[in-house]
Amino acid sequence: MKKLLVLFSVVAIIIYSISVNAKSEEPENGIKFFEGTWNEALLKSSQENKPLFLDVSTSWCGYCKKMKQNVFIDKEVGAYFNKNFINIEINAEQGEGRTIAQKYGVSSYPTLIIIDKNQKPIFTTEGYIDAKDFLKMGKEALKLIH
Numbered sequence: 001m002k003k004l005l006v007l008f009s010v011v012a013i014i015i016y017s018i019s020v021n022a023k024s025e026e027p028e029n030g031i032k033f034f035e036g037t038w039n040e041a042l043l044k045s046s047q048e049n050k051p052l053f054l055d056v057s058t059s060w061c062g063y064c065k066k067m068k069q070n071v072f073i074d075k076e077v078g079a080y081f082n083k084n085f086i087n088i089e090i091n092a093e094q095g096e097g098r099t100i101a102q103k104y105g106v107s108s109y110p111t112l113i114i115i116d117k118n119q120k121p122i123f124t125t126e127g128y129i130d131a132k133d134f135l136k137m138g139k140e141a142l143k144l145i146h
């Protein structure tokens with residue numbers, strides 16, 4: 001019985017290792033969101049001379065979840081937004097997210113905002129939009145900034 005348990009443990013470890021290695025070799029797709037504070041994101045935006053893309057959502061919002069599952073993971077969307085924006089997502093009901101949502105007058109979720117390096121909103125949309133329209137929004141906002 002002990003040998004069988006050890007065998008199963010070894011097999012489980014091997015399967016886990018293979019799965020972790022396979023995931024790390026997959027090309028990364030989608031938007032990479034900045035991990036840091038709002039002020040750090042603003043600083044990065046200034047240093048890299050890139051506008052911010054701000055996703056304001058909540059944990060309970062169905063359309064927010066749909067954006068994450070269908071739009072933010074899109075390869076073309078990710079390539080464009082990662083190249084041209086500092087991407088940040090906030091929960092409007094937690095921590096500094098409350099203050100940021102209030103600052104930009106957010107009243108529904110998701111609210112998607114393109115913000116220039118001076119913290120001025122250039123483009124805002126509310127609710128779910130598909131990957132094609134989201135990409136179009138990003139391109140139009142970038143034209144307004146440049």
